[in-house]
Amino acid sequence: MLMRATSGVDPTLFGRVPLTTLAAVDIVLRPLQDGDFEYVIGRLDEWWGGRSMTGSLPRLFFDHFPTTSRIAADGATGATVGFIIGFLSQGDPSVAYIHFVGVDPAARGHEVGRTLYEWFSETAHAAGCSTVKCLTSTVNTGSVAFHRAMGFTVTEAKDYDGPGQHRMLFSRSL
Numbered sequence: 001m002l003m004r005a006t007s008g009v010d011p012t013l014f015g016r017v018p019l020t021t022l023a024a025v026d027i028v029l030r031p032l033q034d035g036d037f038e039y040v041i042g043r044l045d046e047w048w049g050g051r052s053m054t055g056s057l058p059r060l061f062f063d064h065f066p067t068t069s070r071i072a073a074d075g076a077t078g079a080t081v082g083f084i085i086g087f088l089s090q091g092d093p094s095v096a097y098i099h100f101v102g103v104d105p106a107a108r109g110h111e112v113g114r115t116l117y118e119w120f121s122e123t124a125h126a127a128g129c130s131t132v133k134c135l136t137s138t139v140n141t142g143s144v145a146f147h148r149a150m151g152f153t154v155t156e157a158k159d160y161d162g163p164g165q166h167r168m169l170f171s172r173s174l
């Protein structure tokens with residue numbers, strides 16, 4: 001886990017994080033750079049199990065939220081294995097919001113998602129936030145399980161994003 005693995009390291013900087021469950025492999029959380037949008041958007045639907053997701057992640061999120069977004073890269077090869085796109089709420093300064101998190105299916109189950117979330121939480125806490133929020137569609141049972149494992153409370157909200165657009169709302173205190 002990031003908090004354990006990077007003890008003493010400024011979480012807003014690069015963090016080299018051993019993946020305890022995958023021998024001799026580690027990841028680096030690095031800032032976004034040119035080419036990341038193209039890489040992620042080209043794989044987004046596949047990573048989401050074939051769902052059409054690209055319309056919800058336009059380039060603006062990569063351009064305008066650099067301090068609260070990161071790429072998880074394989075420490076040995078530099079290959080992208082995951083990403084997180086988040087921001088600090090403009091309406092409620094106590095809230096930090098995660099818009100998207102995704103991990104390459106080949107890298108799942110090795111704490112990449114957890115590491116990205118712990119980095120985001122530490123960053124949000126350092127910025128003065130006390131709550132992390134995010135949401136997912138009701139069909140995304142894997143995301144619900146991940147968020148429960150990460151300590152989020154889960155609330156179903158009917159018609160949250162419009163008629164028939166039900167969402168699962170996640171919240172965790174920092």
Ligand SMILES: CC(C)(COP(=O)(O)OP(=O)(O)OC[C@H]1O[C@@H](n2cnc3c(N)ncnc32)[C@H](O)[C@@H]1OP(=O)(O)O)[C@@H](O)C(=O)NCCC(=O)NCCS
Pocket residue numbers: 047048099100101102103104107108109110111112113114115135136140141142143145146147149150
């Ligand atoms: C959800 C996702 C980011 C998790 O990434 P990951 O790197 O595999 O997750 P981790 O290995 O860090 O798992 C952290 C915890 O969540 C649990 N978890 C993760 N995915 C799970 C799943 N599908 N079902 C049940 N539990 C799951 C793990 O068991 C672990 O719990 P533990 O620490 O108690 O053992 C990844 O599956 C993904 O990219 N999914 C598709 C995109 C998506 O739905 N994103 C979220 C909505 S925006």
